[in-house]
Structures are given as C-alpha cells and as structure tokens.
Amino acid sequence: MTSAVQNQVMWNRLISIVEEQAQALVRTAFSTSVREAGDLSAGVYDREGRMLAQAVTGTPGHVNAMAESVGHFMREIGVDRMVEGDVYITNDPWWGTGHLHDITVVTPSFHRGALIGFFACTAHVVDIGGRGFGADGNSVYEEGLRIPIMPFARAGQVNHDLVGIVRANVREADQVVGDIYALAACNDTGHRRLAEMMREFDLADITEITAFILENSHRATVERIAALPRRTAANSMTIDGFDTPITLAATLKIEPDHIAIDFTDTSGVDPKGINVPLVYTKAYTCYALKCAIAPEIPNNAASLAPFRVSAPEGSIVNASHPAPVALRHVIGHMIPDTVLGALHHVLPGEVPAEGCGALCNFQLSFRPVEGANDPNARRAEVLLFNCGGSGARPTLDGMNATAFPSGVMTMPVEATEQTGPIVIWRKELRPDSGGAGTFRGGLGQHMEIGARDGYRFDFSAMFDRVDHPARGREGGLSGGRTGFTTSGGKVMRGKGRQSIPPGNRAVLDLPGGAGYGQPSGRDPAAVRRDIALGYISPEAARRDYGFEE
C-alpha cells in the first residue's frame, strides 16, 4: 500500500535514476559526441515496454524515438527468453533512433527473480563503417554495419562474436566498442539504483507507480490540449535538400483530447542519405508541440501519446528500408520550425521565428598526406557538432550559436583536438548573421578547420540553409545563410563528402536565426548595444534599422 506522497517521491526518484544512468554514460563513453556533446539518451520502462521517465541529459530525437524501441526488443528477443544479466543491442534505424550511427542498448531489469521493467539508452558513435558518416549513400547498405536486435551479453557473458564483427567493420574500433560497453554500464547503473528503490519502499514490482505516472501525465497533457482553440492550421517550409530542394508541409488539427499532425504534401524520399524514418519525425514533432503546449510535464509514454503524428509512406519524413538515412537529423531538425510555424496560426505571439534548425555537424576523415612516411601517423575520424543561431522570440532576441531543437552541446575545441590531427583555427560568433527585427535572430558562427602538418582530410558536410535561410515572423528579416568554402576560395557544397586540398582550410559561416517583428520596432538602445558588442556592423544598423549615431 503506497500513498500518493510516496508515489510522488518515487516518480521523482525514477527521474533522478535515469539522470544518473545518463551521467554514467557520459563518464564512461569514448566518442566525443557522447562524452562531451551529450548526444545520448537514457530511460526506464515498465515490463510492457512503456517509457516511465527519461533523462534530462540527452537530445529529443533520441528520447522520443527510443520510447518506441523497447517494444521491438521485447518482440524480437521474446520476453520469456530474457534472463538476468542479459543485455540487448541494435542500431537498426527503424527499430532504434533513425540511423546506423545510433546504438541502442536495452537491459531487462529483474527484481526478486521477476522481470519488472527495462532500461534503455542510445548514443551516437563516431563511426559504423560503410562510407562513413555522411549524406552520400544511395541505400542504407552503403551506410555501414547494421546490427539486428540481438544479445550483447547473455546472462552476464559478453557476446564476443558480435564485438569481433563490430571491430572488423568500423573505423576507430576502440572508441566504438568502448562506447558499447559504456551503454551497457549505463543501464547497469540505472538497474542498481532501481533495485535500491524497490528495497527501500519494499516493492515487489512497479505496477502501481507506473499507473500513477501514466495517469497523471496523460491527464495533465490532455488538460493543456483541451484549453487550446479547436483549430486546424498548416505551414510549409522549403529547405536545401541534397541536390533538389525539399518542402516540409505540416497540417495540425487540435482535437479535445489530442493533437493530430500530418505531413501530407511533404517531398518524397530523396536519393541521398537525408531521409527520415517516421520514428524520428514523431520525436521532433512531439518535441516542438510539447515545448509550446506542455513544457513542464515530464516525458513518458502517456505524455507523448496525445500527439499523433502521421506521414505518407515514401515521403522524406516516413522513409522505409532500404532508403539511406545517415543524415536524418538534417531534415528531422527542421521539423520543429515547420510545426511551430503552423502552431503560430493557433497561438500567435507564442512561438519563435525560424532558426538555424539543423545542427551544423560535420565529420572529418584525416589521413597522412601521400609520400609522408611517419611511422606514427594514423588515420582518424573526427566528428563535430556546432550550432547556428536560434530564431528570435516574440519578446526576446534569438540565442547566439545555440542548439535548437537539438539538445546536444558542442565539443570543447581542446577535447576535439586531442582525438586527431585537427586544428580548429577559428570558432567565434558571426556578426550580422542574426535576422533583423524588433527582436533580432541569434548569431551564427565562423569556423576555420585545418589539418596538422603531414595530414590531409575529407570533409563530410551536413549543412542546410545555404539557399534557404531562416525566415522571419511578423515582419522580421531572414537570418544569414550558410557559407562553406576552402581557404583557397573554392565554393563547396552544403552536403556530401568533399576533399579539402592539402594545405587548405575549410572556412564555414554557420547560419543565423531570423528576426521577429518589424526592425523599425527595435529599441534603439538595443541596436546601439549590438553595435558596441560587434553583433552587428554600423552599416547593417543603418541598412536594416535606419540607425544613425
């Protein structure tokens, strides 16, 4: 017999347990994407596979996608065949979190000999074989090793055959295998803390707390939705794509107890690896709606359920096997701007202008220059996450060089440079890239990247907003476009693997967020401050704001 107070305590405890689970992953991981940038997620599930809590550390694309993943593991492995000490794994894009580079690990949790639930976690590893991380694949087969749902450990014994196959197929094998161990360790940490809670509250199972969490979350979410105007609204946004522009189109319908979002009229599957499995589309659609409608209700199966997402099969936001999907984030990260644009018609004055959207990621493959015969020279894969500016808000400027909607961080330059022969020569704010408005868009950033002596590198680009900058709202102007050249002046493509000539640097102008409201409405003191800080040039102040000192 547990009281409501105890249930409240246990709910908070589960949230702290998954947070600790995520921290264990950060502490033990090898790839900078996980240990520095937090491209991971962690959660706890009941024995029916419903997510009860997710870590705050992590990124929305993982978490909401992972919410569905455990059901696939239960079906494929068979709940009856699960024993204590088992650990399961997959990187299947459609059963996990949308591309092969995310490895999902699920661990069944036993208490007094009975299965009571699961811990799951996901992390982005630095390499998974194939062509390497990038948009160039024509099918998922070119994108790397695909691990179907299978045991990583059986009754505590690690599956060394699998470890051997992974080692033989990936660049940076130590990092990737190390990260798989870290994922397993992370679930173990969650399991141990859950067992302590069960002992402390003398519980045999988590049925009652599960019901408490799900009922409360569902009720609170539906209350928020019921308070919204019963409206239908649509929005579309065109972005660069790979070779041809892509249009994302969302129609949003607010019903008494749920919101339906449909992506009919969105472009079809692309020949290159920028397609999005539906699970990832759902993740970022839910994320955008939750931010605007029910931000403080914790994420779980019940608080996500009232957001119903549909998309035509064969559209770029519902791509089926074997479509190439490695860069599903470039399109997926644009979904919130699309959805919020529709919501703006229902809730004017609540949502931001468009922003950079997709993280400005790139992966570099370093190798010794031809003819160099340094015996210590080695190849290296280096992955970087960087952010453009976010869109201006109805009452606030956009955030400079800050991830939105992604929840990751950038890697420290010093940590990145420890992982390979890379030199980042510049990483700082990009003046005049924030769209003008009553509230200004966030600034993008400048970057310059080179190789150390004796090395050259290929650059796998994952940029959008080269031809389609973020658009302003209510009279705000567009954000700055993405620029990508070599230091020799050669203009490079926004997506795809390209060679940087030896001795050259890659020169990047990452995009800014768009403005909100007419520039003429901006407080002159804010314009003056922007000039003093070097956020905008005096010329831009004159041109965009008519500002003369």
Place this chain on the structure above:
Amino acid sequence: MSNPQIKIGVDIGGTFTDVVLEAEGRQESTKILTTNSAPEEAILEGLSEVCEKAGVSPGDIDLVIHGTTLATNALIERRGARTALITTKGFRDVIEMRTEGRFEQYDLNLKLPDPLISREHRLVLSERLAADGQVLLPLDEGELAAMVDTVRAGGYESVAVGFLHSYQNPAHEERVREVLSAALPDLTISLSSEVSPQMREYERFNTVAANAYVKPVMKAYLSRLVARLAGIGATAPVFLMHSGGGIVSIETAAEFPVRLVESGPAGGAIFAAHIARQHKLDKVISFDMGGTTAKICLIKDYTPKTARVFEVARSYRFKKGSGMPISIPVIDMVEIGAGGGSLAHVDSMNQIRVGPESAGSDPGPACYGRGGSRPAVTDADVVLGRIDPENFAGGSIRLSAQASQAALTTEIGAKLAHDVTTSAYGVSEVVDENMANAARVHAVENGEDLSGYTMIAFGGAAPLHAARLCQKLGIGKLLIPAGAGVGSAIGFLRAPFSYEATHSSYMRLSAFSPAEAGKILDRLKQETTSFVEGCAPSSPLNYRIRTFMRYVGQGWEIPVDLEDVAPEVDDIRARFEAAYSGLFGRIVDGLDIEVASWSVLAETSAQISQDAAGMAKSVGAVRASGTRELFDPANGVFVDAAVHERDGMQPGVIEAGPAIVVERETATIIPPGFSAQLHDDGTLVLEQGASS
C-alpha cells in the same frame, strides 16, 4: 604554532560578519553587521569584542583563519574590476558561446546568462598551441606590443589571459604577463595555466576570467586587513579558508582569489562534518542559512562531497548549467538566494516571491529600522513570533515589529487582501519551499534520497527555519550545534591545514614506468609537505596519494587511491579495475588504461578540537521569559510556545514542542510534534514524533 593557544575564526557573509575566539577550552563569539564598503571594519570590531570578553589582547592571538563570500558576491552581483580577457585569435567568444547547449530543453523563452566579461572587453592575439603543447603559431610580438596600448587605453585594472591548450604549455601566457607587467606594473594579471590548468577551454577561460575579475578587490582587501590587524597589535599569521575545505596562505589567496569563492560555506560544511563525526551520523545534510543565501551540502561518512567544477550564480531556477562554471576543487553544495534578508514581493501573477534580492546589512530588513521599507524573511519571522524583537543578536540590534508589520502589509497584504499574519506566513512558506526544492534537486543530482538523512543546521537564520524544512523534506532528526549562529567561523578552526599538489601527464599502463611514476609522486609529496609544514610546522601529516585514470580514449577519469608513492603496474591496474567495476558494473575488455593526472594531498589532522561541554556556553546576555505566541505553519495557527534559554537547559532533559530555544546569535524553533534534547556537547537534538 603547531598548537596555537588562541585562535580566531572570522567569516564575512553578505549581511553579518561572525567572529569566534577559542582559547584554552573557552569559546567567545559575536555577530557584527558587515560593512560592504570596508569589510575589515567589522572584523576589527568583532575581534576587539571577543578579545575583551576573553580577557586577552589582540597581540596574544596566535592564529587568524578567515573565510569570506566577498569574492562570490562580487561575481553574483557583477561588482568586480574593469577586466579584459586576452585570448587566442579566433576564439573571442568562448565564454559567451558556452557549451552551445540549452540547460532547459523545453523553454522556448530561455534566457542565457550574460558572460562575465562582455564582448567588447575580450581581446585577441595571434598565437596557437597544438593539443600536445607544440607551437603551431608563435605569439605575435608586434600584436603583443600593441596590446599594451590597448589595455592602457581601455583603463583595465585586471587582465585574464586564456590561450587554447595552455594547460599543456604555459609559455605564451607567461610571455603576455612578462610584457604587460613590465609596461603596466599596476595591472593585475591572471593566467589560465596557473589558475586552472585543465583541459576544456570554456571552463578554464571562465575560471581565469572570474579570478581576474575579483582579484583587485580581494588583493586590496586582504592587504588592508593585514595592515589594520597589525595596527591593533594583532600580528598573528592570517590564513584563508578555501573552497575545497582547506586553508591557504594569504599570499596564495591574493593571487588566486577565485579559490576563495564559497570559502565561508566550505567552513560551514567542515563544521557540520565535525558535528556529524561526533554524533556518528553517516548521512547528513547541512543547512546553512545566513542573511543573504542558504547553502545545502551532503555529508556522507563525515566527509563533505567534493567536486572539481562548480557553478556560481545560477541564473535559471538554480538549474545546472545556468551559472558560470569555475573549475577548482570545491566542497560541492547548492546555494540559493534565500536568507533572513531576502526580500519578498508579489509578482504579476499574484504569487508571493522571495529573493534572490537581499536587503543585506544596509538597509537590512524593515525591522532593522535603517530605512528598509520592503519586507524580508526576517520581518516575517518577527511577525510569526520566531524572533523576539527585544533580543535579536543578544539585544545589540533592536528590531521594530511595527516596521515589519507595515512592510508586510504594504507590499504583500494590500496586494493580496491578506492580513499581516497570512502575509508573513506566505513569505515564510515560500522561502522554506524554495529551500526544500533546492535541497531535493541537489540530492537528486547526487542520486541521494534525503529520508534517512539527519539535518545539521547553522547560520543565523537556519535554526528558525530548519524544523519546517525537515517537515517538508521528510527528515526526522535535526541537530542545532552549539555556536550554530556562527557555525562557519567555528568550522574554520576545525579545518585541517591542507594542500593538494597535482600534475597532469599521461602514462599508459602498457608503457608504465614505476621509476617515472615514483618520481612524479615523490616530487608532489615533497611540494605539498613543504607547503603544509610552512603553515603548521611539526604537525603530523596525513597523505592521500591518488591517480586519476581512465581507459585510453575516454574523456573523464575516475580517482584511484594508492598506498604509497612507489606504485607497481599490476597493483595500479587492479586498483583501477576494482574502482571502475565498482562504479560502472563491468570492466572493458582489451583496452589500454592510462593515468591522466597525479595528486598528493597532505593535511594535518583536523585542528585540535576543543569541543567539550564547557565550550557550549555563549556568554551574551539572553533574557528569556516564559512563553511566546509562535505561529505553526504546518497547521496555520498561533500556538503558545515555551521559551527556554539554551544556556539554561540541562543536558538530557526532553523539551516538547511547541517551544523556542533562544541564544545570543539565533533561536531554534521546535514545532509541535517535535521534541528537543540538549546533548552533552551542547548540541540541541530535535526529533520528530518522539515527543514526551
């Protein structure tokens, strides 16, 4: 000095300066309002007072140990020097771009905190070091020469220098200092390679920026203090409490004032750990509430939790990631703007809000009668019967209950149609709930559950609010130690002399050299020994020898304790694997292991603890009378509470709540349902549900 006879502990907080004197088993203490413009004034006043009470002259003092929140407050309130940050060209915005992440993922209107040094004061020089410390681009001497003019023309008092990878090679940063200090001898300079020689530029640059920002203020203050003390004949050596819970020389403190951030609260944690050990409590939450802030720290196995990075000035509901990271060894605690001086108001949604703005010591809460018209937590405490206006701070400050009532009525009651009691009740509940939430969040961040913990409360306002906090947190046992009102200052006198020497250099176990490892550790041991012996000659020293290790390729290390300074590879591997699997369940097959850094800590045993029953007596005049009307927030009514003088209580006798135990620096509230008992060492032990 190995066994100093007369010791002084001084803690400067935002509102009060606490001074404690210990001599031959006696303890004298006092609380003086802090003079923010000249903090040393209150020290001199308090020191003279306790010397007089103890019948000694300032010249008889053997040792002064000092801690202060001045550096913290300068950072929070942005009241530091005019400071420039000189950094690597191309990296002007590191402290502004932060992690590029959002600390709250679901808030569309998130506001990122402003950087400590704004963009126009961040200057760049052409230079570049590689990740291994090699020079990729030499420091541009022409630009450096021009930088002298820029710094002069900019009127900067202080400069922080932070170059990429300077933790591997300090040469460029040192060259900048050489040139700048030759041309501008009055300029204060801080180097990131000295303040915080650790990888990860955001944390390191922010730490050196914070050091530079507070250095002129702190340096001037410390030298004034020494001069003024000497002026009254107190020529005893002055040591500073640092944020890690140890003690450093005044010279080190002046050079690295960022290490003093949170030194007062660190003293409080040491004090609580000391009480925890005496009472054999292995799970303790310390609750330190002063005039401006409340501090909460977890203490397990008599050891405060420590961390290598912490945040000051969290800007968003105390949320992790919303403050400024400072990477120095610290006692890990959460601090929020909730103190006796925290001001209350009604916001646009008709909600009562309390803090973080504080009335401080000037004007202080309305009841101080120094011109403050806005209600503070102390005003609510007066109205609710917790504080006797006639007997505040031993009667040294007369409080005006009328002023409290007027302020609460104007600012709260009139806006919400509450009577004055309800207004005070609302303010009190809001601040208590804020503190309870901060405690819960901190426990959660550390994976702890507070039930089963015991609270140790101290600081001027804590005993007034601690029992209510226990009710909210489900904590059943509460200790109010003797000297609770000046706990941090007493903690300074309990802190060991300690110094941790660290060295960053990588050594893989596959290429482990016992000779080289032994050499590194031996050198560290000599360094730390000579430092501590310099402070406390002929005291026996304890050593903690530790390596920070990881699998090659990981980014974070785990501490591995060693037996001695001559490690063997098999032993060190076994210790690492035991620690790793203890933390994370299983070891990783087939990967090499490396040592990333080495550390030796030397410390004296905790300072001579002169605890004893006799120590508990505080000498101020407390006039207690039979009963007082006390508000009980759990039930929302006034009750008749017995008033006891703490000095008059007999050890072992159980007093049932509702009751108030008064002493010179504070008063302890015992709500209905709690009982209190005085322990032999002078500690008041409150237990819930164990009443007579």
